[in-house]
Amino acid sequence: MILLDHVYKSFGGREVLKDMCLHVARGECFVIMGRSGIGKSVTLKHVIGVVYPDKGKVIVDGMDVPNAPRKELSELRKRIGYLFQSGALINWLSVFENVALPLREHKMGSEEEIRDRVMEKLRLVEMEHTADVMPENLSGGMKKRVGLARALVMDPQILLYDEPNAGLDPVMSETINHLIVNVQQKLRVTSIVVTHRLGCAFTVGDRIGLLDSGRIIEEGTPDEIRNSVNPLVRRFVQGVID
């Protein structure tokens, strides 16, 4: 379970999150939708504990993230997978080494076990043929898929996706969307997807929240959001200018 309770966060006097409240149930895929630069990624970074709130609570799996001791926070992060906008692959490591990185650093099994686990995740994202390829030779979509394999390799209970479709063509976007759905169905993880792409939000989300003015102004199932009468939601979803 993930809970953000009346969270406030400012950067250099600019208030990004203002009375932000969010509740994501176990096994649910929640999509945070909103314009670029509105604070969606900042919200995700609160969940993983790399950004701390100025005010308010962030609770993940019962742990008070901002006040958690370093060691406990480290253990929590091992249970969370994070897909970055750019994939954030280490550029001097091959695809295989990138995915194996957390397992090797945390000494999770022998080299053989690590190999099996890495190849399993690469197969899941259909990237097993690129195991020896360097990140510089991958397209944007391929980097995202490898990033997803790396996010999955520790068998996380929570998955955070930061703009999984950003910079991708429609076909690759759709492939990533289906991957997210596939992972969600197979692994039953708790997920938060941050996106400004409607297609992604409506395909992968069990519930969707629209972030505006530093807080979720409306949330509901995809159908409820589609049929919302809230002018801000309509403007975002239907591109309607009132």
Next chain:
Amino acid sequence: MGTLELTGRYIRTNVQVAGYTVGILLRTLVQVVFLPRKWRQTLDQMYVVGVQTLPVVLIVAIFTGMIVALQTGIELMRIGSSQSIASIVPISMCREMGPFITAIILAATVGSAMAAELGTMSVSEEILALEVMSVDPVRYLVLPRVVALAVMCPILTAFVDLVGTIGGGIVGQIHLGVDFQFYISQAVDSLRAPGHTIPLPKDFYVGLFKAFIFGITIAVIGCSSGLRAKGGALGVGQGVQRAVRNSVIMIIILGYVATWFFYFLGGS
């Protein structure tokens, strides 16, 4: 904005940078226990630091020895004691020139590269990716680099001392009429430290100790400048600039402190 406010902001920023850098140093020292798990990365870094910079270091070393010999030799010739270069060159190479030149070259090449590498990782969220995977960037990235420079800087300095001294001998033979054999035997004699407990000439081991400190300094400043980089290519560029500038300043300050400690307090 007033001058006072600008000065205050400048001081505050620099104190923050210094505090962050010292923090990285302390965190690296704490992580030293994990060094056996990082031997592969450390060896890779040693190769980059030592083997790849060796040619440029040796070229600079030989010409530095030649310049020192020529400059002092010209003056010494006037008083008829040009053979004194045989003790002046090795002592000046071992005491100051060797560690200083090696450190400056490493700051400009390896230190700047470390800042650029880690800076690029920082702005492309790779450092953040390590953090969210519970992989400590200091253990994973900084520790191997600091250890590699701490080990390789003294080794390179020993090469610089040797090659610079030989360079001085070549100039002595060609321009100053100092026999090379005589020069070498005088050079060895001048570095001897009879009766000292450490079986190495003091000028030599103090120089190596300085190089060890310089190596750590360059790596920590380079890495911390990279880790602090923000805002794309411009931020990386500023990080590199900061790394080289701060390394050079610290090399000079620490060089003075080490000289004062070993030769002024400790006696010559």
